[in-house]
Amino acid sequence: MSPNVRIVRDASLRQRNTFGVDARAPWLVSVDDAAALPDALQAAPLRDGLALALGGGSNLLFAGDPEGAVLELSGRQVRVLSEDGERAIVRADAGVQWHGLVLQSLALGYAGLENLALIPGTVGACPIQNIGAYGVEVRDFIHAVEAFEPGNGQWHRFDNAACRFGYRDSRFKQAPDRYLITAVEFALPRRAALKLDYAGIGEELAAMGVDAPTPRDVADAVIAIRQRKLPDPAVLGNAGSFFKNPIVPAAQADALLAAHPAMPVFRGTDADSRKLSAAWLIDACGWKGHRDGDAGVSPAHALVLVNHGGASGAQLLGLARRIAESVQARFAVPIEPEPRIVGARW
Numbered sequence: 001m002s003p004n005v006r007i008v009r010d011a012s013l014r015q016r017n018t019f020g021v022d023a024r025a026p027w028l029v030s031v032d033d034a035a036a037l038p039d040a041l042q043a044a045p046l047r048d049g050l051a052l053a054l055g056g057g058s059n060l061l062f063a064g065d066p067e068g069a070v071l072e073l074s075g076r077q078v079r080v081l082s083e084d085g086e087r088a089i090v091r092a093d094a095g096v097q098w099h100g101l102v103l104q105s106l107a108l109g110y111a112g113l114e115n116l117a118l119i120p121g122t123v124g125a126c127p128i129q130n131i132g133a134y135g136v137e138v139r140d141f142i143h144a145v146e147a148f149e150p151g152n153g154q155w156h157r158f159d160n161a162a163c164r165f166g167y168r169d170s171r172f173k174q175a176p177d178r179y180l181i182t183a184v185e186f187a188l189p190r191r192a193a194l195k196l197d198y199a200g201i202g203e204e205l206a207a208m209g210v211d212a213p214t215p216r217d218v219a220d221a222v223i224a225i226r227q228r229k230l231p232d233p234a235v236l237g238n239a240g241s242f243f244k245n246p247i248v249p250a251a252q253a254d255a256l257l258a259a260h261p262a263m264p265v266f267r268g269t270d271a272d273s274r275k276l277s278a279a280w281l282i283d284a285c286g287w288k289g290h291r292d293g294d295a296g297v298s299p300a301h302a303l304v305l306v307n308h309g310g311a312s313g314a315q316l317l318g319l320a321r322r323i324a325e326s327v328q329a330r331f332a333v334p335i336e337p338e339p340r341i342v343g344a345r346w
Contacts, residue, residue, distance in 0.1 A: 002036040005029065007045060013070070017057035018120055020237030021313040023343075025051070027069035034075060034093070034182035037148050045069040050150060052342060053180050056097065058120035058239055059129060063313040064343020073124055073182060078104060087189045089143055094124025094182050098131075106216045110188035112141045114219040115195055118226045120233060120240060124181040128172045129338060130165045134222055135198035139165035143187040147172070147179040167269060168244050168338060176340065194218055200225060229301050237307030238298065242320060243278040243335045250274050256331060260284070278327075278335050279303040285326045295319045317344055 011028035014020060027045035031037055040046065051068030054060075075093035078101060082089045088110055092101050098121050102113045115136035125131075127145050131138045142165075145158045156179065164171040172179055194213060196202045204221040205213050213221075231238055245266075248256075253265050253274035263284075264277040282288070282302040289299035294311035296319070298304035305316055324335050337346060 002033075002039045004033040004036040005031050005040045005043065007043060009045075011070070013054075013057070013062065013066075016054060016072070017060060017062055018233035018237060018239055019057075019061060019307050019311075019313065019316065020233070020309075021062045021307065021311070021316070023062035023065050023313065025066050025070040029069055029071045030074050031071065032074050034073060034146075034148065037150075037180065037182070038153060040071070041150055046071070050177070053124075053177075055094065055122035055125035056120060058233070059125055059338065060340040060342055061239065061313050061316060061337075062342050063317045066342055071180070073180065075182075080108070081185065085190065087187055089185055090188055091183055091185045092123040094122060094180075094184070096123040097121075098123055098126055102219065105186070105188055106219055109190060111190065111192040111194075111215040112136075112188045113138075113186070114215040115198075115201075115222055117219040117222045123184050127163060127165075127170055127181060127184060128176075129168045130170050132168070134201055134225075135195045137165070137167075139163070139170075141186045141188060143185040145172075145181055146183040146185075147181045149179055151178065167247065167275075230304060231298055231300070231306060236298075237309075237311075238304050239339045241278075241301075241303040242305045242337055242339065243282070243303055243324070244338050245275050245278045246281075246333050246335050247273050247275050248333060252333075256333075276333060281327045281331055281333060281335065282323055285323070285330055287323050287326070290319075292319055297323070313343065317341060321346075 008028045011025045013023040013025055029040055031040050046069050050071055051066040052070045054070050054072045073094040076095045078092045080088050081091050099118050101123055102117045105113055115134040119131055126138050142160050145163055147156045201221050204225055210217045247268045250272050257263055257265055264280055266275040268274045279302045287297045288302040290297045294308040295315040296306050298306050327335050
């Protein structure tokens with residue numbers, strides 16, 4: 001077995017998911033170098049298949065224990081592959097912490113990722129759901145995704161178009177067990193138009209006394225907003241925003257807006273659709289700050305489900321289902337979870 005592969009039996013996953021749910025894997029296989037993947041997949045725990053590829057555990061809910069082996073890619077190398085003075089291609093291993101990459105890219109003088117600061121998780125997870133925040137999606141800067149396909153032993157390099165990105169979606173999310181993302185390349189400009197008109201960034205910069213913001217200033221503003229609105233997973237278990245903002249036909253959004261003038265409405269995926277605020281819908285149903293034992297909803301943000309210490313994944317899932325049912329009953333709008341649910345179906 002390669003020295004870049006480590007295997008642990010009956011492994012606790014509590015420290016490997018940001019909800020802090022007490023789950024266990026029959027086997028945990030850690031791979032430091034993606035080149036060792038073919039060797040690792042021949043190890044006894046993985047010969048019968050892989051139950052889950054685990055990144056930072058920030059976009060999943062263990063509603064039960066995984067039935068098979070869990071694999072984590074722990075390589076953390078970041079390299080600048082090329083630069084022409086206008087933009088650089090930066091390659092990061094799947095195990096690199098996302099927020100660390102954002103800060104490192106800014107320190108190197110590259111723009112683009114500043115609005116995505118402080119999102120938990122790893123680089124390998126970011127393309128799967130096309131992470132986004134404050135008016136920016138990661139697909140705007142992904143150059144290519146490297147992946148290994150365990151089913152046939154093939155290596156792949158997907159350019160941006162081949163990733164089939166959508167709103168919180170990608171080819172990797174559509175086939176969650178087919179590919180193991182091993183690295184991501186980002187095309188990052190030296191100079192870019194800053195996006196300041198979303199969710200209070202401009203107001204935060206003004207409060208900071210910044211008149212001519214740099215990309216790092218924008219990142220600092222985003223960090224301040226997120227720290228104020230979202231609980232720290234190290235203190236209060238959570239996976240960030242639990243529900244996706246629903247996209248509905250424009251006619252349905254117009255009817256809802258006529259009945260609820262305060263409801264936020266944004267352009268959807270095209271001119272005939274609109275994006276609604278899941279947080280507003282949930283808050284309107286009275287869930288913000290709700291608590292059932294140790295499973296609850298953050299009092300600061302209605303989108304954030306929290307574990308006050310001893311909640312099981314099944315309890316958190318049950319609460320999420322009741323929230324979605326109440327939104328459906330009041331507004332006739334279905335809402336769906338962002339995190340992957342392990343051990344149960346939505």
